[in-house]
Amino acid sequence: MLKTEISSIKLKTPLILASGILGTAGTSLKRIVTMGGAGAIVTKSLGISPRSGHKSPTIVKEEKGGLISAIGLANPGYENFKDEIEIAKQGGAPVIGSVYGFSFREYIEVAQGLEDYGVAAVELNLSYPNVGKTGAFYGKHKELSFEVVKAVKESVGIPVIAKLTANVSDIVTVAKSCEDAGCDAITAITALEAMKINVDTGRPVLGNKVGGLSGPCIKPIAVRCVYEIAKEVDVPVIGCGGATTGEDAVEFMMAGASAVQIGTGILTRGITIFKKVSKEMEEILKRGGYKNVGEIIGIAH
Amino acid sequence: MRVTRIKEIRKETERIKTYILEEKVDAIPGQFVMVWIPDVDEKPLSLSYHKGNMGITVLAQGPFTNKLAELRVGDKVGIRGPFGRGFKIVGDSLLLVGGGVGVPPLAALADEAIQNGKKVTAIVGAITKSELLFVDRLENIGVRVLTCTDDGTCGTKGFTTDVLRDILKKEKFDQCYTCGPEIMMLKVLYEAKKKGIPTQISMERYIKCGIGICGHCIVDGTGQRVCKEGPVFRDVDVEKISEFGKYHRDASGTKIYFRNRK
Known part of the structure; x- marks a missing residue:
């Protein structure tokens, strides 16, 4: 009932682990499939060399239903991740490699490396807001987004997914640019730029001062973005941003998403959130008289 | 916050x-x-x-x-x-083995155990006498403390594991608890297991978020999060953690291998 496909990636359930969550080690990614029930997993964003990331605090809880985080793209570098991908694949679900770079050349090198290590697809991080000239530095400009997607697409044979930020004046324009450049799918959205100040000290809490807001509080914005993008592009859209329940996931799909990523929801519902949400989705589909999850994609249009 | x-x-x-x-x-x-x-x-x-x-x-x-x-x-x-998960008091006769700055959580455990009427023995080790931690605090609440120092300035000259090996030849304990350098804990686990004593281990890994979401403190073998499923693990769980005593990950997630002290 929940089987679906994104480009050539076959999913048992449309629920995918979002990048940056529990993705530091292969054993963890494997556990999120075998124990958690994820349909696919996205690794931590990987670059050409190890990065320690920002100073702590890296995460602060927003009492109103979210997290503000600024890990700072901490990662061991893609070459150190070869074994982790091998282990992650043992979970039996597609492994999607998240890629960031400080130049087109770096994006290409990491994407090609991960393809060699056997990932099912790469998700280009065009969205991370907290580290200089990478991530959102590209995703905030439709021309740069176009160039980086095109460059990677010409360099690998596996599907290329573009992950976008909503911290732009018009996310649809960027999405169309990525489609024109040949991307196979679009993930929307990443955490929204945000900040927390502690009133007892008058100091910003995060080590990086500003971070990205994720969780249930950003879901309505994410649903709106998916809806607008799906209306204008033909490639599949992967919804991301605060999905925590079956109802949330169904809402994303009705807005036009072919799959839904889950991240912060693990905080409240644990690693098995993927199993729980799958079950809730099935109940909603049955209630609506649907036989397959594909039937609901984009029906809100 | x-x-x-x-x-x-x-x-x-x-x-x-x-x-x-x-x-x-x-x-x-x-x-x-x-x-x-x-x-x-x-x-x-x-x-x-x-x-x-x-x-x-x-x-x-x-x-x-x-x-x-x-x-x-x-x-x-x-x-x-x-x-995170803390220590669980099991049985009546408890043995604590702490090295260096691994002693603080064991001292808290001793407080709790003594209040619950348990018999507590603590092996406390450090490089030298002036670095021994909480010996007086533990003795004052009624813990039997055995000290050791690398340089022999106080107690046995040698490691906590030497003292442990000796005492296990003579005495029986219901449960062993350890916190300190990982190589030491690996040896404690081994010695206690030889005598059939279950051990609880407090593991240290690079913790960033503390709430089980970022995944930085994940351990290989089980994929568990030290900040959430740990930091205290039972011996049966530690045996499934393939990186225990071998390596840990630094701030970037790169594996760093432990060097054996001896």
């Missing part, structure tokens, strides 16, 4: 201080808190006092802990937690 003030500072050794905070807590021994110094950093620290005013005991050895050492009574620090 809650902000509290430092209520009292006690000098334990040349480089180790205990900070008693104004905030009260009711935690399980072995649990940790994330301590924030505004504009500096935030680090996970085991509670050395887990009931009433919370206490942490810290060795000044890096940018964060050196900054902490400069703080005075009345200064503000941020706190998140307590987080």
Whole structure:
């Protein structure tokens, strides 16, 4: 009932682990499939060399239903991740490699490396807001987004997914640019730029001062973005941003998403959130008289 | 993030201080808190006092802990937690094995165990006499303390594991608890297992979020999060953690292999 496909990636359930969550080690990614029930997993964003990331605090809880985080793209570098991908694949679900770079050349090198290590697809991080000239530095400009997607697409044979930020004046324009450049799918959205100040000290809490807001509080914005993008592009859209329940996931799909990523929801519902949400989705589909999850994609249009 | 003030500072050794905070807590021994110094950093620290005013005991050895050492009574620090799984008191006769700055959570455990009427023996080790931690505190509450130092300036000359091996030849315990350098804990686990004594181990990994979401403290073999499923693990779980005693991950997630002391 929940089987679906994104480009050539076959999913048992449309629920995918979002990048940056529990993705530091292969054993963890494997556990999120075998124990958690994820349909696919996205690794931590990987670059050409190890990065320690920002100073702590890296995460602060927003009492109103979210997290503000600024890990700072901490990662061991893609070459150190070869074994982790091998282990992650043992979970039996597609492994999607998240890629960031400080130049087109770096994006290409990491994407090609991960393809060699056997990932099912790469998700280009065009969205991370907290580290200089990478991530959102590209995703905030439709021309740069176009160039980086095109460059990677010409360099690998596996599907290329573009992950976008909503911290732009018009996310649809960027999405169309990525489609024109040949991307196979679009993930929307990443955490929204945000900040927390502690009133007892008058100091910003995060080590990086500003971070990205994720969780249930950003879901309505994410649903709106998916809806607008799906209306204008033909490639599949992967919804991301605060999905925590079956109802949330169904809402994303009705807005036009072919799959839904889950991240912060693990905080409240644990690693098995993927199993729980799958079950809730099935109940909603049955209630609506649907036989397959594909039937609901984009029906809100 | 809650902000509290430092209520009292006690000098334990040349480089180790205990900070008693104004905030009260009711935690399980072995649990940790994330301590924030505004504009500096935030680090996970085991509670050395887990009931009433919370206490942490810290060795000044890096940018964060050196900054902490400069703080005075009345200064503000941020706190998140307590987080993680702590020690579970099992049986009546408990053996604690602590090396260096691994002693604080065991001291909290001793408080709890003695209050519950348990018989507690503690092996406390350090490089030299002046670095031995909480010997008086433990003896004052009725713990039998066996000390050892690398240089022989106090107690047995040698490692905690040497003392452990000796005492296990003569005595039986219901449960063993250990915190300290990982290679030491690996040996403690091995010695206790030979005698059929279950062991609880407090593991240290690079913790960032503290709430089980970022995945930085994940251990290989089980994929468990030290901040959530740990930091205290039972021996049967530790045996499934393939990286235990072999390597840990640094701030970037790169594997760093342990060097054996001996």
